[in-house]
Amino acid sequence: MKNLKELFRKVGTALAVGLAVNATVSFAQAAEPLPRLAVTVFSPPSQSIWIPVLIQKLGLDRKHGFELTVTPKPSNVAYTDFATGRDPVCFCAAIAAVSRFKQQGADFTLLWNIFNFESDIVIRDPAITDIKQLQGKVVQTDTITGSWALSKWFLQARGVDLGKVTIKSSSARGAAGLAELQLGRIDALLVNPTEGAAAVAQGKGALHALPVFDKAVWQKASGTDFVPSITLGVASPWIAQAPNQALIRKFYAANREAAAFIRQKPAEAARLVSKEAQVEVDALQGVLERYRDLTRIEPLRRHIKTVALLTQKLLPEGGQLPRPLTDAELDSLVSAFDVEGRNE
Incomplete structure (x- = not known):
């Protein structure tokens, strides 16, 4: 009986130690900070600000395992900082504008479409x-x-x-x-x-x-019914790093969820982001309801033929690019990176 009691005591001690260790590990894991993603947007009332803000307000960043920070900048500053690599993630990369930077040797690539063209x-x-x-x-x-x-x-x-x-x-x-x-x-x-x-x-x-x-x-x-326009752009050296690849996939998932929320609840979405967007709630709600197809979160590579039409024909002919993009420039501009992680 004495031996049996001693055995139970040892087992109990071992269980207590194990639970304490697990609790310590769990606490350490819980206390570990989430990876941060900093994105640049155009200063309000630009539309580029409202999906990132909605992600923050709905807590979609933390839901998907990261913390989002948003930095609004005037368009000329935002583009300069992106083209020079100072800001590695741009939530406001218009295809027509950044194609000029690509021709000038800027080292970046576009991952997914955010907004279709409307003005x-x-x-x-x-x-x-x-x-x-x-x-x-x-x-x-x-x-x-x-x-x-x-x-x-x-x-x-x-x-x-x-x-x-x-x-x-x-x-x-x-x-x-x-x-x-x-x-x-x-x-x-x-x-x-x-x-x-x-x-x-x-x-x-x-x-x-x-x-x-x-x-x-x-x-x-x-031959298509929409124009890919505002995209998510990243510096090529930045996206080449494995931790950033995992981080940007989480951001893509949050983008998709935010876009679905906008389609399903435009009034609520407008209420959540109107302050940061510097647009009255009713006006913003009107935009979200009038342009139901304005937001289209999809890998840009799927639409490379349309981007080719824009950058190799229509924009150069319209004087918006000094020359057509070469095939190599186009391939570099429109990333083949698997943002959905389907092949992982």
């Missing part, structure tokens, strides 16, 4: 109901952006003679651009849908918007 012409004159009526008018936009590059192509493809339109380039966004329009210093603003909706809402009936994208025009040119 709005916000107008003060109620008599202007067709974009061809912009001839003879002054239109303000940020000509450094990829949105302008694609907008220019669509305007020309739809019959607008841009030689008869005065384009005023300005990086001023939000209230600054709206003030120019309301004071009559310009006739129209060419902006993204979020900025357009905000301007129309703030105009309180004095402004209206016309879409630049035309599906019929694009289908005739491409």
Whole structure:
């Protein structure tokens, strides 16, 4: 009996030690910080900010095992820092704009599409109901952006003679651009849908918007019904590192979940991100409901033929690229990296 009691005592001691060790390990694991992912977006009210913010608000980053930080920057600063490798992850890489950087030798690649191309012409004159009526008018936009590059192509493809339109380039966004329009210093603003909706809402009936994208025009040119536009870009040396590959796959999964939330609950999504987006809730909700197909999170490699059409034909012909991308540049631009991890 004494031996049996001694055996039970030893077993109990061993179990206690084992539980203590497991608890210590579990505590250490729980206390281990999550890997951090820093992404650059355009300063609000740019649409590039609202998916990252929604991921944060819904806790999708922590759900997928990382911590997201978001840094808004003016478009020219964001592009400069991305092209030079200072910011390795850009949530605002417009194909038309960054293709120029690729031709200049910048070492980056694009992983997935985020937004399809859409842009709005916000107008003060109620008599202007067709974009061809912009001839003879002054239109303000940020000509450094990829949105302008694609907008220019669509305007020309739809019959607008841009030689008869005065384009005023300005990086001023939000209230600054709206003030120019309301004071009559310009006739129209060419902006993204979020900025357009905000301007129309703030105009309180004095402004209206016309879409630049035309599906019929694009289908005739491409055979597809959407234009991949704003993408996730990363520095090539950064994505070559295994920890970053695992991290970016988690971010991709969070992107997909956030996009699904937007489609299913546009009103709630608008409420969650309106403050950081600097857009009134009703205006942002209107964008999310009006442009239901604006967000399309898919590996860009699946659409390399469309990117080829843009970068090797349409944009060079429209003067938005100094020359077509070579096949090697195109292959480098559109990453073959498996963001979904299906082949792992």
